[in-house]
Amino acid sequence: EVPVPEPADLELLKELVGPTGAWRSWSSQLHHHDPGLAHALGAFIQYQKPKKVIDMGCGSGFYVRAMRARGIDCDGFDGHQDTESLTDGLCYHADFADVELPKKICLEGYDWCICLEVFEHVPKHLEDQLVDCLLAGAGKGLVLSVATPGQGGLGHVNEQPHEYVISRLEERGLILDANSHLRLRQYCQLPWFRENLLVFRRPAEKSSASPA
Incomplete structure (x- = not known):
């Protein structure tokens, strides 16, 4: 995630960002961790x-x-066409425009879903599909980071207030766990994570922030 203004050169923007919001070409070099x-x-x-x-x-x-280093069984996918080669086979390519993606995710039986600074890249007409995917992967909980209006960044087309995102997910049955995300934010070094990190749980899950 790179919090910089959109490139003035529209051709460059088209080269780096696909129609579904996925980064492509050499944009993979622009990720901040x-x-x-x-x-x-x-x-x-x-x-x-x-x-x-x-x-x-x-x-x-x-x-x-980072998850696997702790022995956690963690998968990852990205919209970049070269994800598999860019991650040395660790992760795979998938796109939120795939109408079958929520079903595929659901079949895997994931307990927790992580989605960091992705929401704002997905065009508004694919937002419902993105939310379906998040819910499909959040069997027990979700860690989400969403850029708010005015943050800016490469390919940001759907920045939303946190109140909007929280409402969207709560109406689908998730519960905001503010205690957990406020604690996690304390460890973040990048400003957009300190501002944007949110944690949600399924109703049966009790809040249980861990010592980091």
């Missing part, structure tokens, strides 16, 4: 004792590697 978040998120997810985790919009697989 947060080691503090990776450590805290790994500890948090490990504490939940999940059987399986999915990172949607995983980029270069940085957070998938």
Whole structure:
């Protein structure tokens, strides 16, 4: 995620961002990663004792590697066509425009879903599909980061207030776990994660933030 203004050159923007919001070409070199978040998120997810985790919009697989380093069974996919080669086979390519994707995700039986700074890249007409995918991967909970209006960034086409995102997910049955995301934010080094990180749970899940 790179919080910079949109390129003035529309041809460059078309080269780097596809019609479904997925990055392409050499945009893979522009990902920023947060080691503090990776450590805290790994500890948090490990504490939940999940059987399986999915990172949607995983980029270069940085957070998938952080999960696996703790022995967590974690998959990751990204819209970049070269995801498999860019991650040395760790992650795979998938696109939110695939109408079968929510069903495919649901069949995997994931407990926790991670989706960091992806929502704002997905065009409004695919937002329902994205939400379906998030719900399909959040058997027990969801860690989400969404850019708010005015943040700016490469390919940001659907920045939304957190109140809007929270409402969308709560109406689908998730519950905001503010205690957990406020604690996780303390470990974030990149400003957009300190501002945008949210944690949701299924109703049966009690809040259980872990020591990081």
